Amino acid sequence: MEVGIFSMPTIGPRAEIEKGMAGVRTELYQTMLKNLVEQARYLDETGYYGFGFTEHHFHIEGEEVSTNPIMLDLYLGLHTKRLRVGQLGNVLPAQHPIRVAEDIAMLDQMTQGRAFAGFARGYQSRWVNVLGQRFEALRRNDGDHAQLYEDTKRELYEEHFDILMKAWSNDTFSHQGKHWQIPPADIYWPAHEVSAEFGQGVDANGIVREIGIVPKTYNKRIPDLFQPFSFSEKTIRWAMRHNVSPISIIAGDLEAAKSQFRAAQEELEKTTGKAQKFGARMGITREIVCADTDAEAKALALDAGTFLWCKFFQPFGFNAAITLPGEDPMTVKNDFDSLVERGLVIYGSPDTVKRKLEALLKALPVDYFWMMNYNELLPQKAMMRHMELMTKQVWPHFTDKVRG
Numbered sequence: 173m174e175v176g177i178f179s180m181p182t183i184g185p186r187a188e189i190e191k192g193m194a195g196v197r198t199e200l201y202q203t204m205l206k207n208l209v210e211q212a213r214y215l216d217e218t219g220y221y222g223f224g225f226t227e228h229h230f231h232i233e234g235e236e237v238s239t240n241p242i243m244l245d246l247y248l249g250l251h252t253k254r255l256r257v258g259q260l261g262n263v264l265p266a267q268h269p270i271r272v273a274e275d276i277a278m279l280d281q282m283t284q285g286r287a288f289a290g291f292a293r294g295y296q297s298r299w300v301n302v303l304g305q306r307f308e309a310l311r312r313n314d315g316d317h318a319q320l321y322e323d324t325k326r327e328l329y330e331e332h333f334d335i336l337m338k339a340w341s342n343d344t345f346s347h348q349g350k351h352w353q354i355p356p357a358d359i360y361w362p363a364h365e366v367s368a369e370f371g372q373g374v375d376a377n378g379i380v381r382e383i384g385i386v387p388k389t390y391n392k393r394i395p396d397l398f399q400p401f402s403f404s405e406k407t408i409r410w411a412m413r414h415n416v417s418p419i420s421i422i423a424g425d426l427e428a429a430k431s432q433f434r435a436a437q438e439e440l441e442k443t444t445g446k447a448q449k450f451g452a453r454m455g456i457t458r459e460i461v462c463a464d465t466d467a468e469a470k471a472l473a474l475d476a477g478t479f480l481w482c483k484f485f486q487p488f489g490f491n492a493a494i495t496l497p498g499e500d501p502m503t504v505k506n507d508f509d510s511l512v513e514r515g516l517v518i519y520g521s522p523d524t525v526k527r528k529l530e531a532l533l534k535a536l537p538v539d540y541f542w543m544m545n546y547n548e549l550l551p552q553k554a555m556m557r558h559m560e561l562m563t564k565q566v567w568p569h570f571t572d573k574v575r576g
Contacts, residue, residue, distance in 0.1 A: 173533075173571040174221035178260050178400070178419070178457050178542035181208070181225055181244065182549050183234040186475045194234030200548075201237065205247065207552045211545075211559065212248040215255050218563045219575040221540065222256030222288055223248055226400070227263050229299035235480050242275045249283035257283060260400040260419065260542070261290025264336075265328035266304035270354070270385065272332070273339035277389045285390035290398035291333060291416075293325045295488055300325075307351065327351065333414065340394055344373040344384035355380045398455065398540075403492060405435045412439035412453065419455040419542055423515040424494035429456075429536055455540030458532070461519040462561045463554065472554050473519040477546040478508045481516075522565035533570060541570075 182189070184200040194200055212223050225241035238244060245257035257279070262272055280287035294300040297313050304310035309317075309324035331349045338345040347354040361367060364378035373382035389395060399411045402418035411418045418436065422429040433451055440448045459477040463469035485491070492501040494514040504510070511517045518528045533541075543562070547555065567574040 173538060173573065174540050175567055175571060175574055176221040176256075176540065176542050177211070177215065177223045177545045179208075179223060179225050179238075179545045179547060180236050180477070180480070181238045182480065182546045183237045184548050185551065186479050186549060189234045189480075193232055195232040195237050200234070204237070204548055207547060207555070208244075208248060209251045210552065211547065211555065212252050212255055214556065214559055214563075216252035219573050220255060221573065222258055222286075224258045224260035224288070224290060224398070224542070226260055227292075228296060229303065233484075235484055242279055245287065246279055246282060249279065249286060252286075254286070256286045256288050256396070258288030258395070258398070259290045260398055261292045263294035263300060264291050264332040265294055265307075265310065265325045266300045267332070269332035269335040269352070270339060273336045274385045276395065277340065277385060277387055280389040280393075280395060281387050283390075285393065287389070288396040288398065289336075290400055290419075291329065292400055293329045304328075330410070337394070337414075339385045340389055340392075342384070343388075344382035346382045355383050400457070400542075401490075402432070405432065408432050408436050409439040412436050413443050417453045417455050417540060419457050419540070420536075421457055421490075421493045421516075423458070424496050424499075426535055428497075433536060449537075451537035452539060454536075454538045455542055456532075456536055456538050457542040457544050458515070459517045459544040459546070460525060460558075460562065461517070461550065462522060462525050462558045462566065463519075464521060464557070464561070466520045466524055469519040469521065469524075472550055472558075473512075473517060474508055476549045477544060478511050478517055479549060480546060481511060482506050482508070522561050525562070526566050526569055529566065529570065 181204060183204050184194045188194050188200060215223060225238045225244045226236055227238055227241050228236040229239050231237050241259040249257045276287055276289050301310055307324060309320050313321040328351060331351055335347050338347060359380040360378050361374050361380050364374040367374040375381050397416040398419055399416050400419045401421050402408050408418050420429055420432050433454055436454055437448050437450055440452055461469050461473040461476055463472055486506045489501045491504050491506055494511060494516050495501050495504050518525055563574055564576040568576040
């Protein structure tokens, strides 16, 4: 099992966020960058799989200040030697797919093959509708537009993914889809004789028939691919067919999580024609806060991720992760105790955390475990102690990848 960090790059501690407009403060951002480097270097030295950032824009409030995760990846990549860096994930419907393919390829070259890539459909209308407004259906998500909005995001996600795979897998390529024609028809290329001599993709009449991104990924490889916060069976099955590892967040309803895993196993077996273990290629994520004692861990966890989860994620329906059958994600109890009791948050001493992980991983064995990290909500000293305890006293009981 590989272990990585799934970071929600929060820009400051709770007290600073509660002052308002923390996201625009340079001193907080600089502290966050410095602390991320210290964390990444420790992970790099101790065998962790990777460090992944989400993508969100306009977070002036200070949570998830991760406007361009690929740039954060490069920043950490230049401070590490082995640690993989990636996105969990890029919101494909709101992006130009060729630009995403190019940027990740550059990241992969600059880190000599250490990039991984994750993709999401996007759920925050404040920025998805702004950045994605080139597509008419993404300008509104209310009333009669809601279903078209969701359907179009799925269409764009899948078409953009196809374009990415073509761009990474071929020296030159073309694409004809519902939303994109690459290249557009009848582009005349004045340097067609040069391209005929030194390149390809242009016909004898100088019309561009195919394009190719440069650079390619390191050694022309396809990066490891992930899909964070996978809720539906349809999404899980799509991921398995496309060699993407879903990251499940379901915590409250264990049977629903197991159903996801069974669907993944079934689809992977159909795709590969081979028997697959339960949990193959699957990932899960949980917020973990580990300290020397249970009491210390609880005190830290109270002001860590649950502070933002209860304030920020519930309005978007993310409490679907903790609901039980028959409950409404919008009205389910939304507080620290609920998130702990239903398993989304794990806190305690190394022995307590180990015991809770044993039960979780027995029920849901995975190839990837992502520790959800709300950096800065844990003071850096406590964060580094948390990482040390997990590395030396917890993860060696579950994997030989982490070197305690």
